[in-house]
Amino acid sequence: MATDRKKIALIGAKGMLAQAIKHRCPESYLVHGYDLPEFDMTDREHVFSTLADLQPDVIINCAAFTQVDACETQEELATAVNGAAVGFLAVAAKEIGATLVHISTDYVFDGKKQQPYLESDAVAPQSAYGRSKLVGEQAIAQSGLNKYFIIRTSWLYGPGGNNFVETMIRVARERDELRVVADQVGSPTYTDDLAAAIFSLLSLGNCHPSAITPYGTYHVSNNGSCSWYEFATEIISLARKAGEPIKTQKILPIATEDYPLPAPRPAYSVFSKDKYNQVTGQVIPDWQTSLSTYIKARTTKLASSTILESRRDK
Numbered sequence: 438m439a440t441d442r443k444k445i446a447l448i449g450a451k452g453m454l455a456q457a458i459k460h461r462c463p464e465s466y467l468v469h470g471y472d473l474p475e476f477d478m479t480d481r482e483h484v485f486s487t488l489a490d491l492q493p494d495v496i497i498n499c500a501a502f503t504q505v506d507a508c509e510t511q512e513e514l515a516t517a518v519n520g521a522a523v524g525f526l527a528v529a530a531k532e533i534g535a536t537l538v539h540i541s542t543d544y545v546f547d548g549k550k551q552q553p554y555l556e557s558d559a560v561a562p563q564s565a566y567g568r569s570k571l572v573g574e575q576a577i578a579q580s581g582l583n584k585y586f587i588i589r590t591s592w593l594y595g596p597g598g599n600n601f602v603e604t605m606i607r608v609a610r611e612r613d614e615l616r617v618v619a620d621q622v623g624s625p626t627y628t629d630d631l632a633a634a635i636f637s638l639l640s641l642g643n644c645h646p647s648a649i650t651p652y653g654t655y656h657v658s659n660n661g662s663c664s665w666y667e668f669a670t671e672i673i674s675l676a677r678k679a680g681e682p683i684k685t686q687k688i689l690p691i692a693t694e695d696y697p698l699p700a701p702r703p704a705y706s707v708f709s710k711d712k713y714n715q716v717t718g719q720v721i722p723d724w725q726t727s728l729s730t731y732i733k734a735r736t737t738k739l740a741s742s743t744i745l746e747s748r749r750d751k
């Protein structure tokens with residue numbers, strides 16, 4: 438049956454952010470999801486033939502090799518997925534006339550700044566993951582595609598994915614004491630807020646009448662900033678209030694050097710959202726408000742699924 442809904446090709450459709458995009462998607466769009474193992478974005482021919490068949494209006498790329506530490510020993514694969522394959526999507530988008538939305542990261546910066554990063558600030562990735570994601574951004578710029586949004590984000594959490602919030606709640610149920618890094622500062626981002634921001638930008642792309650186009654690079658994260666230690670403290674406090682059986686009594690701030698990991702993390706990765714605010718007229722919620730919304734929502738969902746399970750058992 439013919440439909441006048443615009444088609445979105447959602448790449449990485451099983452991932453955490455993709456869940457929120459499907460949830461937030463306005464009625465005017467129809468989402469077609471693609472992910473491993475059926476769809477491998479490093480397979481150039483398959484990417485081109487799939488997208489040529491679908492003829493999407495929008496391609497949203499949420500797919501990535503996101504295991505930051507594993508990227509250190511698998512940089513070639515990371516660069517193929519996060520870099521070269523993004524170029525395939527950009528060239529396909531150009532041929533089809535589609536808009537490309539691509540998600541990038543705070544890891545493209547070195548984290549040495551002490552004021553919020555602007556979109557125009559110099560990039561200097563310190564890790565294999567950051568380098569591979571920068572190759573993806575550059576591939577879009579080099580493709581000649583005009584209709585694109587590169588959206589850099591940070592510290593993502595939400596339903597349907599491994600993330601810091603879920604890890605903290607899980608370990609806080611098991612341990613009396615937690616040690617969390619306090620000298621890395623950034624901004625958490627709720628996937629629901631990022632998904633809403635993506636559709637705000639897309640709606641501008643659809644209806645710009647003048648020569649001024651909204652396309653380009655944007656920084657989107659929740660407002661405000663915190664260290665991982667402050668984030669963990671708030672997560673555990675909210676989870677306890679929501680009725681989680683939290684065992685942790687003490688959270689200790691530690692230094693990055695006391696928790697060595699293979700990939701270096703930016704010490705500071707707060708974004709300026711001025712460009713997003715000015716272009717869309719929207720303000721992204723602060724991180725504490727969104728964290729509270731998420732923790733309440735997940736607790737309600739867990740409670741209702743437990744009730745359903747116990748009804749099924751009867």
Ligand SMILES: NC(=O)c1ccc[n+]([C@@H]2O[C@H](COP(=O)([O-])OP(=O)(O)OC[C@H]3O[C@@H](n4cnc5c(N)ncnc54)[C@H](OP(=O)(O)O)[C@@H]3O)[C@@H](O)[C@H]2O)c1
Pocket residue numbers: 448449450451452453454455471472473476477478479498499500501502503518540541542543570590591592593594598
């Ligand atoms: N999570 C964060 O804190 C964070 C922060 C800043 C930016 N970002 C960026 O935000 C985006 C979404 O992140 P996320 O956390 O939602 O990611 P995610 O949950 O890891 O989802 C990524 C999806 O992409 C799939 N994928 C991997 N390689 C693929 C390939 N070659 N072809 C097709 N699909 C492939 C993955 O499949 P498998 O699971 O089978 O590998 C997974 O379903 C990514 O671009 C990421 O770089 C994330």
